[in-house]
Amino acid sequence: xxxxxxxxxxxxxxxxxxxxxxxxxxxxxxxxxxxxxxxxxxxxxxxxxxxxxxxxxxxxxxxxxxxxxxxxxxxxxxxxxxxxxxxxxxxxxxxxxxxxxxxxxxxxxxxxxxxxxxxxxxxxxx
Amino acid sequence: xxxxxxxxxxxxxxxxxxxxxxxxxxxxxxxxxxxxxxxxxxxxxxxxxxxxxxxxxxxxxxxxxxxxxxxxxxxxxxxxxxxxxxxxxxxxxxxxxxxxxxxxxxxxxxxxxxxxxxxxxxxxx
Numbered sequence: 001x002x003x004x005x006x007x008x009x010x011x012x013x014x015x016x017x018x019x020x021x022x023x024x025x026x027x028x029x030x031x032x033x034x035x036x037x038x039x040x041x042x043x044x045x046x047x048x049x050x051x052x053x054x055x056x057x058x059x060x061x062x063x064x065x066x067x068x069x070x071x072x073x074x075x076x077x078x079x080x081x082x083x084x085x086x087x088x089x090x091x092x093x094x095x096x097x098x099x100x101x102x103x104x105x106x107x108x109x110x111x112x113x114x115x116x117x118x119x120x121x122x123x124x125x126x
Numbered sequence: 127x128x129x130x131x132x133x134x135x136x137x138x139x140x141x142x143x144x145x146x147x148x149x150x151x152x153x154x155x156x157x158x159x160x161x162x163x164x165x166x167x168x169x170x171x172x173x174x175x176x177x178x179x180x181x182x183x184x185x186x187x188x189x190x191x192x193x194x195x196x197x198x199x200x201x202x203x204x205x206x207x208x209x210x211x212x213x214x215x216x217x218x219x220x221x222x223x224x225x226x227x228x229x230x231x232x233x234x235x236x237x238x239x240x241x242x243x244x245x246x247x248x249x250x251x
Contacts (some may be wrong), residue, residue: 018207027218030211037208055174072168079161086158111168118171124240125175 022081027077036071056122065123072115080108145232153210156203163200201246206239 002009013019043064049056057065083104091097141147166188173184187193213231216222222231 025137027215030215034208034212037204041246043202047245050185052174052178055181059171059174068171075164079164080156081156083161086154088206111164115168115171118168118175121175122171 002115022085026078026081029074029081032070032074033078036067036074040071059119059122061125065119072119075111076108076112076115079111080105083108102110116126143170145236146228149235151211153207153214156207156210159203160200160207163196163203166196166200170172198243198247202239202243205242206235206245209235209238209242 011019043058047058059068084101087097087100087104093099170184173180188197213222213235216231224227
């Protein structure tokens with residue numbers, strides 16, 4: 001006999017109340033990064049040079065700006081999910097753990113905003 | 127370990143590392159390395175947005191020997207983590223867990239990461 005309520009069983013969220021959300025989000029962002037990462041590698045190889053003018057011209061193309069923004073946001077998200085697991089696995093003192101998780105979240109949000117802002121500035125400026 | 131003096135079961139330092147174990151920890155290490163690399167990727171974009179002089183300072187620092195070593199390291203981390211990530215996605219379907227498949231796919235990942243890193247820098251330069 002199960003001691004779970006019928007509602008708890010049908011929701012399947014477990015004791016952490018989030019079910020497989022974290023695991024699934026990591027997989028979905030991983031699949032997105034296979035596509036976006038491949039695009040980025042090929043784009044970098046096709047770039048004439050890494051000089052200022054060539055890079056600005058590349059980011060100035062609307063499709064490149066959109067894909068680069070998506071890449072940055074997905075990287076930040078996937079990186080956040082991964083670093084979170086690493087901290088939870090290795091940092092056991094609760095104060096240190098909470099502070100590390102908080103700093104990681106702030107840093108990842110900063111990185112995401114900074115990337116999109118920079119791409120917008122370049123895109124609008126060129 | 128706080129309760130010293132008590133017998134411990136054999137741990138990491140005792141075993142000869144199988145290839146699957148090496149790849150498991152490498153997946154994590156390359157992931158963390160790329161989380162740090164993400165800061166450099168964003169610095170690249172921010173310096174490009176800041177203008178030609180700031181951008182030149184950025185490319186100059188990445189063109190040093192240390193900078194290039196980091197870039198090569200991050201490219202290897204990318205190819206490795208991507209290939210091993212696909213290996214993980216295949217495992218998620220419940221396939222490839224027997225010993226010979228796990229060892230075989232491990233060597234494919236290592237081979238791909240090495241060749242892709244070499245090819246990338248050969249094509250890039």
